[in-house]
Amino acid sequence: xKIESLxxxxxxxxxxxxxxxxxxxxEKLKRQGVALRPHVKTAKSVDVVRRAGEPGACGITVSTxxxxxxxxxxxxxxxxxxxxxxxxxxxxxxxxxxxxxELTIVLDSVEAARxxxxxxxxxxxxxxxxxxxxxxxxxxxxxxxxxxxxxxGRTLEKNLRGVMTHAGGSYDCKxxxxxxxxxxxxxxxxxxxxxxxxxxxxxxxxxSVGSSPTATYGESFTGVTEVRAGVYMFFDLFMAGLSVCGVxxxxxxVLTSVIGHQPEKGWIITDAGWMALSRDRGTSGQKIDQGYGxxxxxxGAPIDDLIVxxxxxxxxxxxxxxxxxxxxxxxxxxxxxxxxxxxxxxxAAQHAGxxxxxxxADIEAVWPRFSGW
Amino acid sequence: xKIESLxxxxxxxxxxxxxxxxxxxxEKLKRQGVALRPHVKTAKSVDVVRRAGEPGACGITVSTxxxxxxxxxxxxxxxxxxxxxxxxxxxxxxxxxxxxxELTIVLDSVEAARxxxxxxxxxxxxxxxxxxxxxxxxxxxxxxxxxxxxxxGRTLEKNLRGVMTHAGGSYDCKxxxxxxxxxxxxxxxxxxxxxxxxxxxxxxxxxSVGSSPTATYGESFTGVTEVRAGVYMFFDLFMAGLSVCGVxxxxxxVLTSVIGHQPEKGWIITDAGWMALSRDRGTSGQKIDQGYGxxxxxxGAPIDDLIVxxxxxxxxxxxxxxxxxxxxxxxxxxxxxxxxxxxxxxxAAQHAGxxxxxxxADIEAVWPRFSGW
Numbered sequence: 001x002k003i004e005s006l007x008x009x010x011x012x013x014x015x016x017x018x019x020x021x022x023x024x025x026x027e028k029l030k031r032q033g034v035a036l037r038p039h040v041k042t043a044k045s046v047d048v049v050r051r052a053g054e055p056g057a058c059g060i061t062v063s064t065x066x067x068x069x070x071x072x073x074x075x076x077x078x079x080x081x082x083x084x085x086x087x088x089x090x091x092x093x094x095x096x097x098x099x100x101x102e103l104t105i106v107l108d109s110v111e112a113a114r115x116x117x118x119x120x121x122x123x124x125x126x127x128x129x130x131x132x133x134x135x136x137x138x139x140x141x142x143x144x145x146x147x148x149x150x151x152x153g154r155t156l157e158k159n160l161r162g163v164m165t166h167a168g169g170s171y172d173c174k175x176x177x178x179x180x181x182x183x184x185x186x187x188x189x190x191x192x193x194x195x196x197x198x199x200x201x202x203x204x205x206x207x208s209v210g211s212s213p214t215a216t217y218g219e220s221f222t223g224v225t226e227v228r229a230g231v232y233m234f235f236d237l238f239m240a241g242l243s244v245c246g247v248x249x250x251x252x253x254v255l256t257s258v259i260g261h262q263p264e265k266g267w268i269i270t271d272a273g274w275m276a277l278s279r280d281r282g283t284s285g286q287k288i289d290q291g292y293g294x295x296x297x298x299x300g301a302p303i304d305d306l307i308v309x310x311x312x313x314x315x316x317x318x319x320x321x322x323x324x325x326x327x328x329x330x331x332x333x334x335x336x337x338x339x340x341x342x343x344x345x346x347x348a349a350q351h352a353g354x355x356x357x358x359x360x361a362d363i364e365a366v367w368p369r370f371s372g373w
Numbered sequence: 374x375k376i377e378s379l380x381x382x383x384x385x386x387x388x389x390x391x392x393x394x395x396x397x398x399x400e401k402l403k404r405q406g407v408a409l410r411p412h413v414k415t416a417k418s419v420d421v422v423r424r425a426g427e428p429g430a431c432g433i434t435v436s437t438x439x440x441x442x443x444x445x446x447x448x449x450x451x452x453x454x455x456x457x458x459x460x461x462x463x464x465x466x467x468x469x470x471x472x473x474x475e476l477t478i479v480l481d482s483v484e485a486a487r488x489x490x491x492x493x494x495x496x497x498x499x500x501x502x503x504x505x506x507x508x509x510x511x512x513x514x515x516x517x518x519x520x521x522x523x524x525x526g527r528t529l530e531k532n533l534r535g536v537m538t539h540a541g542g543s544y545d546c547k548x549x550x551x552x553x554x555x556x557x558x559x560x561x562x563x564x565x566x567x568x569x570x571x572x573x574x575x576x577x578x579x580x581s582v583g584s585s586p587t588a589t590y591g592e593s594f595t596g597v598t599e600v601r602a603g604v605y606m607f608f609d610l611f612m613a614g615l616s617v618c619g620v621x622x623x624x625x626x627v628l629t630s631v632i633g634h635q636p637e638k639g640w641i642i643t644d645a646g647w648m649a650l651s652r653d654r655g656t657s658g659q660k661i662d663q664g665y666g667x668x669x670x671x672x673g674a675p676i677d678d679l680i681v682x683x684x685x686x687x688x689x690x691x692x693x694x695x696x697x698x699x700x701x702x703x704x705x706x707x708x709x710x711x712x713x714x715x716x717x718x719x720x721a722a723q724h725a726g727x728x729x730x731x732x733x734a735d736i737e738a739v740w741p742r743f744s745g746w
Contacts, residue, residue: 007438009746042688044642045393063648063687065380083687086630087707088380108633132633139688140633140642166686170606213389257459260481260505262515269513275436276746279652279719295564312541312717313414314436314456315512318609333484334460345686346652350722352745373382373649 001363003007003298003355004336008257009276011351012338013367014300015049015358017251018233022052025215025232037061037080037208039230042345046074047367052233061210065092070204080104080208082164082228083240084132084140087115094125104206106164108132108141113155113252115213128161131197133255135189136169136182144189153202162206163197165190166228168214176243183218186211191223196264205346215246224295234344241286252348253296255355256316261328268318268331272339274311278346292316293339295338299361300338304330308339325328374736376671379728381630382649384720385711386421386727387673388737390624391606395425398588398605406540407594410434410453410581412603415718416725419447422738425606427442434583434601437746438465445474453477453581455601457505457513460488477579479537479593481505481514483521493532503571503579508562509542517562526575534743535579536570538563541599543586547575551614556591559584562598576629586617607717610613614659625721626669626711628728629689634701640682641691641704645712647684651719662717666712667690672734673711683713 003012029036038052041063049060055075061082062068068134070078077100085093085105105127107113116127131152134141142149153160166185173179184316186209197204209221210228212235221227234243234252256272273290283290295306297316310317318337320326331337341347348354349371358364376385376712379606401410411425412616414436422433428448435441441452450473458466459479467737469476478500480486489500493612507514515522540559546552559582570577582594583601585608594600607625608618629645647665656663668679668691677699685688691710693699706712715722721727 007465007746022716025546054471071501084632084642086381086632088630092380100689109706112633115707136637139685139690140635196719259457259459259462260485262513268459271456274653275720275722280647281654312512317512334481334488343652346647349648350744371723373380 002253003277003357003363006355006363007081008336009272010057010255010355011348011353012255012263013354014251014354015356015364017249018048018053021232021235021249021251025229027240029215029227032221034224034228037077037226037228038233038301039063039082039228040067040071042230042348042372043233044348045367048233048354061095061227061230062237065089066373067095067371068096068101069241070094070370072096072099078102080130082166084108085112085116090116090119090127096122096328097125099267103129104128104161106130106132109151110151110155114325116159117157120157127159129156129159129162130162131193133163133165133190133193135165136167138167138169141165143197144192149196150200150202153197153200160203162204162205162208163190163193164208167209167211167214170211171242173213173242176217178224179213179217179242180219183214186214187218187224188219189360194223198263210241212349213242216244234348236344237290237340237342238282238286238365241283241288241350247340248291250340252344253340254266254293254347256339258331258335258337260333265330266319266324266326268326268328270318270337271314272316273314275313276350277311277316277339277341278307278350280343280346282342292338296338296340297337298336314357376628376730376736379628379736381628381709381727382645383625383628384724384726385595385628386729386740388729388731390622391421392424393625394608394622395604402588402600403454405533409596410598410599410601411673412436412455412601412605413440413444415631415721416606416742417721417744418740418742419444421606421667421727432545432599434603437527438462438469439743441469441474441476441745443743445469445472447588451475452501455479455539458485458489463487463489463492463500466500467496470498477501477503477534479503479505480525483524483528485717486525489528489532490528495531500532502529502532503535503537504566506536506538506558506563506566509540511540511542513689514538515563520567521572522569523573523575526570526573533576535577535581536563536566537579537581540582540584540587543584544615546586546615549590550617552555552586552590552617556587557593559587560594560597567596574733585612586615589617604717609717610663610713610715611659613653614656614661620667621673622696623713625717626673627720629710629712631704631706631708631710633706636701639692639697639699641699641701643689643691644687645689646687648686648713648721649680650684650689650712651716651723653719655715663715666714669713671709698731
């Protein structure tokens with residue numbers, strides 16, 4: 001099927017870019033001798049993740065129990081649910097585990113540890129759990145050196161399995177050197193906490209780190225048992241702005257049609273608004289603000305320094321980056337364009353599936369994706 | 374079913390607020406003697422829209438052909454697709470019309486008019502069409518006074534039905550007086566264009582205006598045949614910031630659990646991130662920046678001047694509006710909170726359905742909603 005036969009807007013996935021991104025990360029971490037536990041929150045598609053690692057050969061990371069359900073049904077058993085557990089989800093976790101899903105949960109407080117230990121006793125079930133470590137002050141977790149680490153470990157009783165951290169702060173780095181330093185900080189924080197648990201006589205088999213930037217640039221994973229990453233599969237303009245990938249590594253784009261013009265303003269109006277692109281404006285805080293996305297031709301090459309400068313629900317406004325005049329006859333009504341996304345996780349989430357572009361530049365498959373909780 | 378038995382995050386819909394919002398708009402426009410054509414793009418739910426107007430009694434507005442499909446299947450026939458038509462959608466429009474759907478389309482260029490007239494001849498079908506008028510310089514449409522109006526009308530041939538405009542600029546108004554003036558500008562623009570078409574001997578039965586702010590505050594609809602509005606059903610913090618509703622009119626909220634704390638920062642961590650709330654930061658440009666949403670108790674009342682100050686994919690960070698210290702024992706792990714959204718259209722789009730809170734504060738129903746194109 002030709003791209004030209006799609007109704008717009010539609011989500012496109014460039015298969016050769018996807019496979020190249022997957023291969024690079026796989027080889028890089030293999031050379032460093034550490035396991036990769038892909039995060040499925042970006043793709044939410046079994047077809048995509050299978051190319052990152054087959055069930056059986058590979059544990060995965062999830063951000064929702066819906067992801068755990070879907071991937072367990074597809075044959076994945078070793079699953080880390082990497083968001084601090086809410087007590088109202090423990091019954092759901094127990095139900096998945098009782099079916100054979102080896103689901104591990106995450107927490108960062110004595111309160112949550114107590115809820116887990118209590119439910120563990122009530123249900124006669126084990127909830128394998130990792131203590132979240134705050135390696136960067138970015139979000140959640142116990143700070144290295146905080147005495148609560150041992151309290152949480154003790155309170156968890158037999159449910160304790162180890163420690164994990166996520167250096168989300170790497171998204172704010174200003175250079176590759178800063179990302180390398182953040183990766184080392186991430187590693188050091190979690191290895192230190194693992195040592196403290198072990199010295200206190202507590203279990204710590206798992207030492208888990210990860211974010212796409214630190215996974216890409218981390219120079220040592222000594223003491224770490226696994227690395228998590230998700231957005232590396234597709235990459236996006238935010239990651240390109242961080243120098244974690246090139247713009248030509250971005251595997252995801254939104255196909256859109258020109259539906260009108262406002263020539264005196266230099267605006268091309270399209271049918272990809274924020275519903276198709278997402279409201280994510282992550283690049284607005286970076287050196288190059290990409291608006292709601294970079295405009296490409298149907299072959300996927302950026303054209304004429306056009307970006308999406310504004311978006312309403314089902315309308316995109318495309319203009320020259322510097323606001324200059326455009327020759328509108330070059331972008332007639334009905335012309336197809338492709339928009340590279342600011343943030344792959346957010347843009348993909350707006351769509352029900354991927355139109356997969358294969359080697360002949362045709363749509364070779366439609367891979368479904370799911371959403372919700 | 375009790376709210377407390379839901380797994381979080383979950384989308385809640387307050388039925389009494391919904392019905393109050395629907396009733397107010399219905400009565401207001403009835404008093405002014407103009408028809409209401411509800412826009413279904415916010416709700417994307419037949420169960421919600423049926424309360425705004427029953428099929429048969431009421432035409433609707435859609436922003437996608439998927440909405441047209443779904444509502445036509447539910448019995449709605451008179452449907453205006455209010456986004457400039459892309460030529461690749463004309464076959465889909467024709468297929469819907471051939472099944473009996475009275476679908477009207479929108480355009481603002483001679484190019485699109487030519488594509489419509491050509492397809493109309495090729496398929497032997499009529500595509501009833503409205504010319505979009507730019508009443509506010511906000512997005513799309515032909516400016517009042519632009520000679521292209523008549524060219525487009527002539528090019529459309531028998532497909533021409535009238536004119537429409539959307540005063541999206543009303544979202545940038547700084548006062549109710551400005552919204553009233555914008556409503557008059559919206560009305561005057563489209564009525565003027567309708568007159569020009571009529572004087573040129575062209576058909577103009579439909580004169581359509583609308584946005585929730587101008588529908589709410591418009592003082593005259595003389596010469597207008599219908600008013601479109603969508604977000605008025607649920608309202609949101611953006612509309613409250615515009616004085617189009619009160620915070621206690623907002624019918625939509627996201628239920629979330631406390632999953633941790635960062636006491637030294639005054640942060641409460643929850644399981645409603647941007648995936649549950651959307652990335653919409655519309656209030657950031659208003660007088661009061663509401664972050665990613667206002668935090669309420671389970672009864673729906675705002676508490677302690679808390680807002681969601683930051684959001685990752687599945688994590689929300691809740692803090693005091695002014696960044697002050699919080700007594701974390703008041704927000705224990707597992708506590709349920711409700712978040713009022715910045716933008717109802719964007720937040721609802723992140724969810725598969727509405728958990729409907731009825732008069733007894735229990736969940737009385739789950740109303741499905743759809744997404745995609």
